[in-house]
Amino acid sequence: MHYTEIDNLVPVILAAQDGDDEAMSKLLDMFSHDFDREAAFGKSYVDPDLRQQLQIKFVFSVPRFDVAKHLAQPSARSKS
Incomplete structure (x- = not known):
């Protein structure tokens, strides 16, 4: 399942x-689809090391993500 x-x-x-x-x-x-897409940017294959680096950064970023600040911002969807 994709986040969208x-x-x-x-x-x-x-x-x-x-x-x-x-x-x-x-x-x-x-x-995971986004990790794969970014890890394959400019290549014809998914670089497993780059994918792992992206996942590690993601895991460290989630606890620092300010949900309240994000929710206070107007949604891009509501602008249409």
């Missing part, structure tokens, strides 16, 4: 921030 198929990622993000390993795994799975 979920109406609200906030509960999953908050659970991951609270240390829920299953929620973090779910986020990694949801963003």
Whole structure:
């Protein structure tokens, strides 16, 4: 499942921030297509080392993501 198929990622993000390993795994799975796309940028294959680096940075970024600040900003979807 891709993250765009979920109406609200906030509960999953908050659970991951609270240390829920299953929620973090779910986020990694949801963003796996994006990791692959970025790890293959300019190449004809997915670089596994680059993919792993992206996943590690993602795992370290999730706890630092300010959900309240993000929710306070107007949505790009609501502008249409």
